[in-house]
Amino acid sequence: GENVEQHPSTLSVQEGDSAVIKCTYSDSASNYFPWYKQELGKRPQLIIDIRSNVGEKKDQRIAVTLNKTAKHFSLHITETQPEDSAVYFCAATPDTGRRALTFGSGTRLQVQP
């Protein structure tokens, strides 16, 4: 099955700086790579996703890059704000409709004002 590794486990940045979180996956059949933000006791919230037919996707301050050859993908947050502080999870799946997401171990991002 799929195995997703995520680094770093914690990340502290100053407000306004950029943050980068990296993930690698093992299953070459995976073709859907979402990123989630989770606040304590809440459901994961999708912040951005990418499919294997593109290498990069951007939505305002958030971007995701994908390198299928190397089997890794990254989340980039620019101009970080205190409200970006949360736990972020990457995930991967061969999106057949019947395969679950496999999650990374999570990154606790703290943005210092």
Added chain:
Amino acid sequence: GAVVSQHPSRVICKSGTSVKIECRSLDFQATTMFWYRQFPKKSLMLMATSNEGSKATYEQGVEKDKFLINHASLTLSTLTVTSAHPEDSSFYICSARDRPYGYTFGSGTRLTVV
């Protein structure tokens, strides 16, 4: 967008009792429902995949007799934690795949076994 309603949001039960958690897809048909468990400060770990009208598929190490999953209709899947013990205390969350919205999550259930 797609909505999955999960109930209850919090439950406290006595050791040895059973607890049922429901997930309903409100505006789409969820052929497949995924059940995850999340321990504090940990990631979401897949417990089982339930398919409407057939037996659930459990991940390695998950006791199927302890975590009973029923997916009797295209809009309802239930997880019953039988003979709950304190080590079953966790955050349980369901998820369904709904094109084109992607994977939709329930709001989660915080189970505390005392």
